[in-house]
Structure formats: C-alpha cells, structure tokens
Amino acid sequence: MPIYKLNIDGAVKSVEADVDEPLLYALTDKLKLKGPKFGCGLAQCGTCTVLVNGQPIRSCIVPTASLENKSIRTLDGLAKNGQLHAVQAAFVEEQAAQCGYCANGWIMHAVALLEKNPKATDQQIKDGFANVQCRCGTQIAIMRAVKVARDKMSTAKA
Ligand code: FES
Ligand code: FES
Numbered sequence: 001m002p003i004y005k006l007n008i009d010g011a012v013k014s015v016e017a018d019v020d021e022p023l024l025y026a027l028t029d030k031l032k033l034k035g036p037k038f039g040c041g042l043a044q045c046g047t048c049t050v051l052v053n054g055q056p057i058r059s060c061i062v063p064t065a066s067l068e069n070k071s072i073r074t075l076d077g078l079a080k081n082g083q084l085h086a087v088q089a090a091f092v093e094e095q096a097a098q099c100g101y102c103a104n105g106w107i108m109h110a111v112a113l114l115e116k117n118p119k120a121t122d123q124q125i126k127d128g129f130a131n132v133q134c135r136c137g138t139q140i141a142i143m144r145a146v147k148v149a150r151d152k153m154s155t156a157k158a
Contacts, residue, residue: 001016001017001018002016002017002018002019002065003015003016004016004017004026004064004065004067004068005068006026006064006067006068006072007069007070007071007072008027008031008033008072008073008074008077009072009073009074009076009077010077013031015030015031015064016030017030017063017064017065019063019065020063020065021063021064021065022059022060022061022062022063022064023050023059023062023063023064023067023072024036024038024048024059024060025064026064027050027059027074033074033075033076034075034076035050035074035075035076035104035108036048036049036050036059036074036075036104037101037102037104038060039060039101039102039105039133040060041060041061042060042061043058043060043061044131044133045102045105045132045133046058046102046105046106046109046131046132046133047101047102047104047105047133048060048104048105049104049105049108049109049132050072050073050074050075050108051072051073051074051108051111051112052067052070052071052072053070053071054071054073054112054115054116055112056108056109056112073108073111074108075088075104075107075108078107078111085107085111086114086149086152086153086156087107087110087111087114087145087146087149088107089149089152090145090146090148090149090152091103091106091107091142091145091149093145093148094141094144094145094148095141096138096141096142096144096145097136097138097141097142098136098137098138099135099136101135102132102133102134102135102136102138105132105133106129106132106134106142106146109128109129109132110128110145110146110149112128113125113128113146114146114149114150114153115153118150118153118154118156119150119154120150122147125143125146125147125150126143129143129146
C-alpha cells in the first residue's frame with residue numbers, strides 16, 4: 001500500500017492508504033483524530049468536514065492520495081495553547097449541541113467562513129451552511145453560536 005505524507009494541523013504525518021481511500025479513514029482509523037466523523041459517507045451531511053488550504057471539504061469522498069502538499073486543518077487542531085478557537089468557545093457558551101455528532105461539520109464550516117470574513121452578514125452565514133445537517137434539530141442554537149463567534153472575531157480584528 002502506498003504511503004502518503006500529509007500536513008495535518010501543522011505537522012507532517014505519514015499514512016498508508018489505498019489510492020482511492022477517503023481521507024476520513026486516514027484521519028479517524030489511522031491517525032485516531034476525534035473531530036471528523038463518519039455520517040452519510042456520500043458528501044451529504046458535512047460531519048466529516050476538514051479544511052484543505054482553507055476550504056471546507058468532505059473528507060468521506062476525497063482520496064488521501066490527492067492531498068499531499070496541501071494544508072489540512074481539523075477540529076482536533078483548532079485549540080491553541082489550551083485556548084479554544086472563538087468558534088469552539090461560542091458553541092460551548094451557547095450550548096449548541098444535542099448529541100454533538102454534527103458539531104464538527106458546523107464548526108469547521110464556521111471557521112472557514114469567519115476567518116475569511118469576520119464581518120459576515122447574517123445572510124452570508126445562512127448561505128455558508130447549505131448542506132450541513134443536524135438531525136437533532138439544533139440549527140437555531142448553532143446559528144446563534146456562529147453569530148456570537150462572528151461578533152467576537154470581528155471585534156478582535158477591528
Ligand atoms: S460523512 Fe461526509 S458528508 Fe456525510
Ligand atoms: S446535535 Fe445531534 S446531529 Fe446535530
């Protein structure tokens with residue numbers, strides 16, 4: 001099986017994978033990350049989301065083999081020096097989870113959106129989460145948390 005070198009959360013990791021094996025398996029089964037989750041496996045729900053060069057991608061359908069020399073960010077690497085990312089902190093503050101299984105997808109999409117545009121409008125936030133699913137119906141609390149994070153991040157950048 002080929003070995004791929006992946007840049008994950010700022011560290012280079014070697015992973016053995018079949019040529020068409022999705023990144024999600026490398027992250028969860030081989031590297032034992034806890035953030036990305038297997039949901040639908042069909043790019044429909046978003047719970048497997050990671051950022052590749054700053055863009056959210058569905059790791060359940062993207063082959064590991066295509067990701068060498070790209071920067072991969074995961075939920076596991078968001079906190080720095082024991083401090084949660086502003087988006088994570090807002091999700092905790094607003095209690096924006098029921099079972100929590102979907103949280104990875106919402107948080108990673110929010111990080112991508114708000115780091116690029118900390119002054120995102122409510123409409124841009126709404127549009128930024130098309131196709132991210134929560135089966136527990138926690139969307140209202142999630143949107144509240146994203147707006148709290150937006151308000152903190154835009155103040156910090158002002
Ligand atoms: S598990 Fe990847 S989008 Fe659902
Ligand atoms: S909190 Fe359970 S799926 Fe979203």
